Structure formats: C-alpha cells, structure tokens
Amino acid sequence: MTLELLTPFTKVELEDDKKESNRKQIGILGGNFNPVHNAHLLVADQVYQQLGLDQVLLMPEYSPPHVDGKTTISEIHRLKMLELAIEGVEGLAIETIELERQGISYTYDTMKLLTEKNPDVDYYFIIGADMVDYLPKWYNIDKLIDLVQFVGVQRPKYKAGTSYPVIWVDVPLMDISSSTVRDFIGKGWRPNFLLPQPVLNYIEKEGLYL
Numbered sequence: 001m002t003l004e005l006l007t008p009f010t011k012v013e014l015e016d017d018k019k020e021s022n023r024k025q026i027g028i029l030g031g032n033f034n035p036v037h038n039a040h041l042l043v044a045d046q047v048y049q050q051l052g053l054d055q056v057l058l059m060p061e062y063s064p065p066h067v068d069g070k071t072t073i074s075e076i077h078r079l080k081m082l083e084l085a086i087e088g089v090e091g092l093a094i095e096t097i098e099l100e101r102q103g104i105s106y107t108y109d110t111m112k113l114l115t116e117k118n119p120d121v122d123y124y125f126i127i128g129a130d131m132v133d134y135l136p137k138w139y140n141i142d143k144l145i146d147l148v149q150f151v152g153v154q155r156p157k158y159k160a161g162t163s164y165p166v167i168w169v170d171v172p173l174m175d176i177s178s179s180t181v182r183d184f185i186g187k188g189w190r191p192n193f194l195l196p197q198p199v200l201n202y203i204e205k206e207g208l209y210l
C-alpha cells in the first residue's frame with residue numbers, strides 16, 4: 001500500500017469499489033469504553049453513514065497496551081454498557097474478539113485474526129486525530145496498513161495530518177471523554193447528556209466509578 005494522504009473525496013471511489021465487488025465493508029472502532037459515551041456513538045454512526053459501510057463494530061479491548069499502566073474496570077461491565085448503548089441502533093454492533101482472546105490488545109494481532117477469519121471483508125479502522133499522530137509508533141504499523149484502511153476523525157484541540165493512508169471523516173466535535181464521565185461521577189455529579197441514559201442507569205445501579 002502506497003503511503004499517501006487520502007482526502008474525503010476518496011469516499012466516491014470507495015463507493016464505486018463496493019459496487020464492483022461483493023465484499024463487505026466493515027468499520028472497527030476499538031477502545032476501552034470505560035464507559036462508552038455519546039462521542040463514541042456519534043463517531044461510529046457518522047462513519048457508518050458517511051462512508052456507506054455495511055456496519056461499524058465497537059470493539060472493546062481486554063487490556064490496553066499503554067505504557068502508562070492505565071487500569072480499567074471488568075470487561076463484563078464494559079461489554080454490558082456497550083450492549084445497552086447500541087440497542088436498537090441501526091448499523092452498530094459489537095466485536096468481542098479481544099475480550100475472548102484476553103491479554104494485551106495490539107491492533108495488528110487483532111486485525112490479522114479478523115482478516116484471516118473473514119477474507120471477504122474490507123476493514124476500516126477508526127481512530128481519532130490524536131491517535132493519528134502516534135501511528136508511526138504503532139506495533140507493526142507497516143504491516144497493519146496492508147490489513148486495514150484507517151479512517152481519521154477530527155478531535156477538539158488536535159490538528160490532523162499524517163503521511164499514512166487515512167480517510168478523513170467530518171464529525172461534529174464533542175469534547176467528551178470517558179475520564180470526564182468518571183470524574184463527574186467521582187465528584188457526585190450526574191453526567192447527564194454525556195452518555196446514553198440506559199448506560200448511566202447501569203452505572204448507578206452497579207455503583208461504578210464511585
């Protein structure tokens with residue numbers, strides 16, 4: 001795959017390619033989802049619609065490969081919150097391969113397994129502009145770009161730009177993060193309108209993030 005900057009106009013070419021083949025076009029939005037919030041869902045939905053994909057899968061990681069040793073809550077809770085968040089939402093589903101495999105989740109290893117398991121699928125891996133900056137440091141990045149098409153989404157306070165092949169999708173900027181949600185709850189504030197109500201109800205029922 002040639003390293004060149006792909007513009008939003010490439011979406012037209014993608015639509016033409018899809019019409020000429022019977023291959024499925026599936027988006028992947030990976031993350032810890034601790035907890036899932038409305039910005040996650042907005043990104044997944046808009047990429048699904050704007051690129052005309054068959055589906056976007058939200059893929060929770062089992063253990064994040066961060067060098068700063070971030071911790072997370074049980075995958076049981078994170079998966080349940082995802083299920084509640086996307087219930088009845090067209091085009092969105094969940095991929096649990098990293099939870100099933102357990103261990104540290106490296107994108108290359110996961111996508112290699114998925115492409116081998118589903119040879120008739122073209123995968124579009126969705127990342128925020130802040131993550132685009134770190135692509136050169138990703139594990140096996142030169143092999144990974146042969147397995148997936150990266151889709152970049154702008155984020156507040158980040159200026160996008162990379163020499164790697166990325167399709168940019170315009171999504172309304174929402175400066176929401178999981179850490180913000182956790183901070184609100186820790187301070188005794190209800191994070192209304194930051195995440196779906198069923199997810200907030202579950203958090204309160206289970207006493208999470210107190």
